[in-house]
Amino acid sequence: MTELNLWLDSYDDIYSDFDSRHYLKRRISDDFLHELQTEIKDREHVASGMVLLLPPERRDETSEKIIAASLVNFFASQFRFHEDKCRNKLNKGILLLASGTITMLVNSWVSYQYAASFPVIALKVLMEPAGWFLLWGALDFLFYAFPSLKRERNFFKKLSDMHIHFRSA
Secondary structure, eight states: OEEEEEEOSSGGGGBOTTOOSOTTTOOBOHHHHHHHHHHHHTOSSOEEEEEEEEOGGGOOHHHHHHHHHHHHHHHHHHHHHHHHHHHHHHHHHHHHHHHHHHHHHHHHHHHHHSTTOHHHHHHHHHHHHHHHHHHHHHHHIIIIIHHHHHHHHHHHHHHHHSEEEEEEO
16 A cells, blocks of 8 residues: 655645635645646556645644645546546547548548539539548547547546655654
């Protein structure tokens, strides 16, 4: 059982410097998220918990409970958001791929059946680039863009599964 340990100077290291609201409503710092991504990416084993280390004189148990709950809610909501985004984008990519394939097949069938008429040639001129565009757009998304969306989703999945607690350093 491994834990992800992060050293903090204060609770404010977790949150955006520009947001002065209460811990429950504050935005999580991009620096904090970037550090978490770096730590998770460099690990061999999946961490089951996150330990946030603070100097003993700066700890406040009441704030820690609020902050831990806030982080759990944030990570869970981000996971749901990215999971929905992945699902929607995957469905659109598959629809694009199917549309491109059907367009190419219809274009081939029309060319085969009615090769010598002007309207068929005009239709072929329109359908062929459209089919290629749809196919290549879908394949580009599925092979290049979708994996980065999955990485983001998996990052928040790992974070949402972690138990968060504080310790003195």
